Amino acid sequence: MIDLHLKKLRARDAVSAEEEAALRAAVSETRTFRADQLIVKQRVTTNDCVLLLSGISGCFKDLRSGERQITKLQIGGDFLDLHGLTLKPLDHNIIALTPCTVAVFPHAALHALTEAHGHLTRLLWFQTNLDGAVQREWEVSLGRRTALQRLAHLFCEMQARMELVGLGDAKGYAFPLTQAEIAECTGLTPVHVNRTLKELRERGLVEVRSGRVDIADLPALRAAGEFDPAYLYLDKCPV
Amino acid sequence: MIDLHLKKLRARDAVSAEEEAALRAAVSETRTFRADQLIVKQRVTTNDCVLLLSGISGCFKDLRSGERQITKLQIGGDFLDLHGLTLKPLDHNIIALTPCTVAVFPHAALHALTEAHGHLTRLLWFQTNLDGAVQREWEVSLGRRTALQRLAHLFCEMQARMELVGLGDAKGYAFPLTQAEIAECTGLTPVHVNRTLKELRERGLVEVRSGRVDIADLPALRAAGEFDPAYLYLDKCPV
DNA sequence: CGTGCCCTTGAGTACAATCAACGTTCGTGG
DNA sequence: CCACGAACGTTGATTGTACTCAAGGGCACG
Numbered sequence: 001m002i003d004l005h006l007k008k009l010r011a012r013d014a015v016s017a018e019e020e021a022a023l024r025a026a027v028s029e030t031r032t033f034r035a036d037q038l039i040v041k042q043r044v045t046t047n048d049c050v051l052l053l054s055g056i057s058g059c060f061k062d063l064r065s066g067e068r069q070i071t072k073l074q075i076g077g078d079f080l081d082l083h084g085l086t087l088k089p090l091d092h093n094i095i096a097l098t099p100c101t102v103a104v105f106p107h108a109a110l111h112a113l114t115e116a117h118g119h120l121t122r123l124l125w126f127q128t129n130l131d132g133a134v135q136r137e138w139e140v141s142l143g144r145r146t147a148l149q150r151l152a153h154l155f156c157e158m159q160a161r162m163e164l165v166g167l168g169d170a171k172g173y174a175f176p177l178t179q180a181e182i183a184e185c186t187g188l189t190p191v192h193v194n195r196t197l198k199e200l201r202e203r204g205l206v207e208v209r210s211g212r213v214d215i216a217d218l219p220a221l222r223a224a225g226e227f228d229p230a231y232l233y234l235d236k237c238p239v
Numbered sequence: 240m241i242d243l244h245l246k247k248l249r250a251r252d253a254v255s256a257e258e259e260a261a262l263r264a265a266v267s268e269t270r271t272f273r274a275d276q277l278i279v280k281q282r283v284t285t286n287d288c289v290l291l292l293s294g295i296s297g298c299f300k301d302l303r304s305g306e307r308q309i310t311k312l313q314i315g316g317d318f319l320d321l322h323g324l325t326l327k328p329l330d331h332n333i334i335a336l337t338p339c340t341v342a343v344f345p346h347a348a349l350h351a352l353t354e355a356h357g358h359l360t361r362l363l364w365f366q367t368n369l370d371g372a373v374q375r376e377w378e379v380s381l382g383r384r385t386a387l388q389r390l391a392h393l394f395c396e397m398q399a400r401m402e403l404v405g406l407g408d409a410k411g412y413a414f415p416l417t418q419a420e421i422a423e424c425t426g427l428t429p430v431h432v433n434r435t436l437k438e439l440r441e442r443g444l445v446e447v448r449s450g451r452v453d454i455a456d457l458p459a460l461r462a463a464g465e466f467d468p469a470y471l472y473l474d475k476c477p478v
Numbered sequence: 479c480g481t482g483c484c485c486t487t488g489a490g491t492a493c494a495a496t497c498a499a500c501g502t503t504c505g506t507g508g
Numbered sequence: 509c510c511a512c513g514a515a516c517g518t519t520g521a522t523t524g525t526a527c528t529c530a531a532g533g534g535c536a537c538g
Binding site: 043063065067068071072083086087088091092115126128129130131135136137138139144145186187230231233237239 | 298300322324325327369374375379465470
């Protein structure tokens with residue numbers, strides 16, 4: 001059930017059979033969510049963490065104007081609110097952008113895990129730090145990159161993350177977000193996303209339609225978005 | 240020496256005398272840095288974490304264009320690269336924006352700490368998660384807020400963080416960053432920062448000059464920046 | 479065969495960037 | 509004590525990227 005997550009972990013460090021068993025045993029149940037349903041609500045204290053098994057979700061914050069900023073996208077194998085283990089209640093919402101299934105880890109089980117398994121705790125900690133690295137890169141996009149670079153970079157990031165857990169390859173991946181949602185990720189308006197996607201298409205870099213990202217030229221797309229996957233720590237980095 | 244840090248920790252949760260002693264014992268040395276000197280270099284593996292004792296530092300990433308984006312500001316009491324305990328080497332630089340002094344914690348000492356002290360480990364983990372919360376808020380600013388809101392929000396955030404560790408109060412705090420550096424934090428140009436600071440001044444909200452932020456009207460400044468301190472977790476939140 | 483959602487395109491606008499010049503402050507050295 | 513230079517701050521004029529407003533088109537679903 002949490003195989004995608006183990007794949008993600010083992011890409012970075014060894015996970016012993018004992019640690020794997022402890023992780024699997026910490027799951028209490030699974031839940032499903034419809035698209036646009038809130039998975040975790042801001043300001044509400046919960047007693048468990050959830051791990052995404054399938055679908056795409058996103059963290060976002062609302063503004064008074066009614067706009068919202070998506071601060072991170074999450075795919076199968078990603079913990080959605082592992083940071084909620086120490087940050088209760090959460091400072092943001094998490095929403096299912098497509099139909100989602102999640103595995104539930106009671107805080108008590110994770111808590112016990114941190115008392116008993118030093119290395120596994122660091123592995124979990126690593127993942128929240130990795131989330132921070134991704135957020136830093138989003139800050140760079142939002143602060144300094146052009147619209148074309150932001151979109152190119154986003155599609156490259158998702159490509160690398162999807163490929164790591166086997167949900168995509170160098171040619172593309174499923175990505176059923178609307179242009180309005182892509183706009184909320186990149187700090188643009190839906191109209192400008194539309195025009196920029198057109199330009200990416202016309203430049204022969206990437207096509208985004210009918211729920212898929214089809215990458216025509218990955219090296220060129222990476223160059224266009226100044227994408228360097230180092231911040232994703234895709235290689236072994238024992239904790 | 241690490242008193243500011245303990246003040247920061249104890250604002251959120253109890254720290255036992257034993258935990259305090261363990262933390263103090265983990266410090267190997269102190270170092271000083273001149274303004275504009277790199278404290279931690281991107282892509283270079285280090286064997287220790289550093290805690291800022293005095294001064295202001297920032298995390299940043301370079302772009303090919305020569306611009307850079309500062310992704311986080313750090314003040315006395317903040318760990319600069321605690322996430323580097325699991326993320327080696329780092330994906331970003333850390334630079335002293337003013338003269339800085341830091342305390343050095345060898346990874347081995349922190350590593351041992353995580354094996355022996357479950358609660359203290361979660362306290363450290365909490366801090367990296369808190370960094371993530373701050374970064375999320377910066378993403379919102381960079382993605383969706385106007386120039387005026389971004390600056391107002393930044394000054395409010397620093398006010399709250401400074402006050403927590405006794406480096407400022409509701410009236411203001413020392414903030415010797417250049418307008419160019421503020422621009423690198425907020426995704427603006429130095430010229431536009433200058434104009435917007437002028438507007439903040441003329442609106443009677445805040446004055447930024449000669450290395451200080453003088454807040455004329457904190458509630459109004461918070462309203463202007465849509466600042467809600469909840470994301471800083473300033474109150475008790477036991478981990 | 480509507481209806482609603484999403485995508486697409488056009489026209490006009492605005493916020494912030496860019497380019498350029500000038501002012502201020504402060505440290506240094508003649 | 510004052511001249512000089514460098515760094516930083518301020519202001520004006522102009523440009524441009526992305527936003528806003530608006531309308532039309534494609535497609536899926538009931």
